[in-house]
Amino acid sequence: MPHFSRRTLLGMTAAAPFTFGALAQAATPADAKFEALAKGWVDASLRLSPVGATQIGDHRFDDLIDDMGPKGRAAVVKLATETLTALQATPRAQLSRANQVDAAILENQVRSDLWTTQTLQPYAWDPLTWNAVAGGALYTLTAREFAPLDVRLRSATARMERLPAFLAQARANLVPARVPKIHADTVVGQNKGLHSLVDGIVADGAKLPPADRARLEAAAKTCKAAIDEHQKWLETVLVPAAKGEFRLGAELYDAKLAFALNSPLSRAEIKTRALAEMTALRATMYAISAKVLVGKPGAPPTPQSPTEGERQAAIEAALEFAYAKKPPRTKLVEAAEACLVQATAFVREKNIVTVPNDPVKIGLVPEFQRGVAVAYCDAPGPLDKGQQTYYKISPIPDDWTDAQADSFLREYNSLGIQEVTVHEAMPGHYLQLAHANAYPSVLRAVLSSGSFVEGWACYAEDVMADEGYLDRDPLYLLVHLKLQLRVCANALLDQAVHVDGISRDDAMKLMTVQAFQQEREAAGKWVRAQLSQAQLPTYFVGWEEHKALRKQAEAKWGKAFTLKRYHDGILAYGSPPARFAGQLLFDLPIA
Known part of the structure; x- marks a missing residue:
């Protein structure tokens, strides 16, 4: 299916117009032709992916579900091929600078769509792609109040009626022998979570007129039976037969990495950096740890020129003081809410960047999405004005032992939750995506760069630490640096898993020893690295790119540089690959 931004986007109205390019620039004939091409691609892509359309904010297809079978895939290939041919005939030099960027982004995407559909073929071996559409079909209709409840419930009813056929299509297209066991095991848990989405819709259905309520309840009953049937197939057919290789290998990995990053950095360069x-x-x-440990009873030695063992022991000992500050296992949301208030006040006080007024709410990750990431930002889409942003946190599983929960809370201690909140919300994803949604190019919003988005959030963590957040508490600085160390480890782990064949033991050593992660965090990341490819490096690559852009602005503007001028400037172009944002900001050739 066509790619849409990883974040969940909801729209305001099907009639909302699509606008392309920078509105302040007069369109040339070449611009007009390109903008028609771009608009046509977006429209056709949304038609091919009704669930993606709901995410973006086009509600013409809220009652439909994607066709991920042979016919749907053939339509994706046809659209990508025709779009690529038209792009190759487009005189890029005659386009506005904004449209030159959009043309480059669109070309990268249609090439990616062709490669993904024809070569990678996730529809045949990754059941999580099917689960994402199945869950998203219902979740996107219930997460935000983009339309009256009765309208959304009628759409949900129609989609529940279509879900049995979609799940059957998944079973017909997945090749169990090609499915990696880790993917099969994960989807078994996620599929069960679909029940909670259906139950929530049924509960809201009590507000419908009798005829609509009866149809909804009938659809829900059939849908839940289909979920149970699919669950049985997953457990009795897919899991036993799942013998696929989760490692992509160099050729597939490098291709996916290039499309995901849209950056000149190679796998080898990423590893070196x-x-x-x-x-x-x-x-x-180590330097901070040496100061923290001064006068502490039983502290390890901190010589000026430590051995690797001495450095390791000192940092681990200092981090123990941070780990001691942790919330109760059932109070993660409350802890994050307090952090969000504190971080927002600091950003305003320091005049770091313009703070949006868009609402943001913290909650738990839905069941059907659990098992991959600990936290994420679920932002509204470019057509969804004034709707809620959600900062989601995965709860500690009920079946975890106290020791496992303690391991998790040592990683996500009170200072760690501060850092995660900075990353996911303020001034990280929530703030950046609110700025991005103000940019007029819907194409650019639909095809937002993962490395720009994730890199900004990592860079935002640096900004807060540099500006003295939490009064430069050395324990906070240690946790901050530890989480940036995780960014590096993510990039190394991803290619080590999919290209170098790293074992679980060596991967755990990279994360727990070199990057000081707790066992539960590292174990979860090992699973995530097997389930995903080329997403974990987006943090590091984007972080490197944002740091370089900041240095470029300081050098170019000199005494005229201010944080707010730079941050508002670099965030004013949506979420393109970072090099394009810099070229636009500094008036450089688009390349």
């Missing part, structure tokens, strides 16, 4: 950054971060952490 990440290793160097890890070394520098560990040195800084």
Whole structure:
């Protein structure tokens, strides 16, 4: 299916117009032709992915579900091929600078769509792609109040009526022998979570007129039976037969990485930079740890020129003081809410960047999405004005032992939750995506760059620490640096898993020893690295790119540089790959 931004986007109205390019620039004939091409691609892509359309904010297809079978895939290939041919005939030099960027982004995407559909073929071996559409079909209709409840419930009813056929299509297209066991095991848990979505819709259905309520309840009953049938197939057919290889291998990985990053950085360059950054971060952490441990009973030695063992012991000992500050296992949301208030006040006080007024709410990750990431930002889409942003946190599973919960809370201690809140909300994803949604190009919003978005959130963590957040508490700085160390480890882990064949033991050593992660965090990341490809490096690559852009602005503007001028400026172009944002901001050739 066509790619849409990873974040969940909801729209305001099907009649909302699509606008392309920078509105202040007069369109040339070449611009007009390109904008028609771009509009046509967006429209056709949304028709091919009704669930994606709901996410973006086009509600013409809220009663439909994607066709991910042979006919739907053939339509994706046809659209991508025709769009690529038209793009190759487009005189890029005659386009406005904004449209040159959009043309480059669109070309990268249609090439990715062709490669993904024809070569990678996730529809045949990754059941999580099917589950994402099945869950998203219902979740996107219930998460936000983009339309009256009765309208959304009628759409949900229609989709529940179509879900049995969609799940049957999944069973017909998945090839159990090609499915990796980790993917099969994960989808077994996620599929069960679909029940809670249906139950929530049924509960809201009590507000419908009798005829609509009766149809909804009948659809829900049939849908839940289909979910149970699919669950039985997953457990009795897919899991036993799942023998696929979760590692992509160099050729597939490098291709996916290039499309995901849309950056000139190669896999080898990413590895070299990440290793160097890890070394520098560990040195800084040791210097802070040495100060933290002064006068502490039983503290390990902190010589000026430590051995690797001495450095490791000192940092681990200092981090223990941060781990001691942790919330109760049932109070993660409340802890994050307090952090959000504190971080927002600090950003305003320091005049770091313009703070949006869009609403943001913290809640738990829905069941059907659990098992991959600990936290994420679920932002509204470009056509969804004034709707809620959600900062979601995965709860500690009820079946975890106290020791497992303690391991998790040591990682996500009170200072760690501060850092996660900075990343996911303020001034990280929530703030950046609110700025991005103000940019007029819907094409650019639909095809937002993961490395720009994730890189900004990592860079935002640096800004807060540099500006003195939490009064430069050395324990907070240690946790901050530890989480940036995780960014480096993510990039190294991803290619080590999919290309280098790293074992679980060695992967755990990278994360728990080199990056000081707790066992539960590292175990979860090992699963995530097997389930995803080329997403974990987006944090590091984007972080590197944002740091470089900041240095470029400081050098170019000199005494005229201010944080707010730079941040408002770089966030004013949506979420394109970072090099394009810099080229637009500094008036450089688009390349």
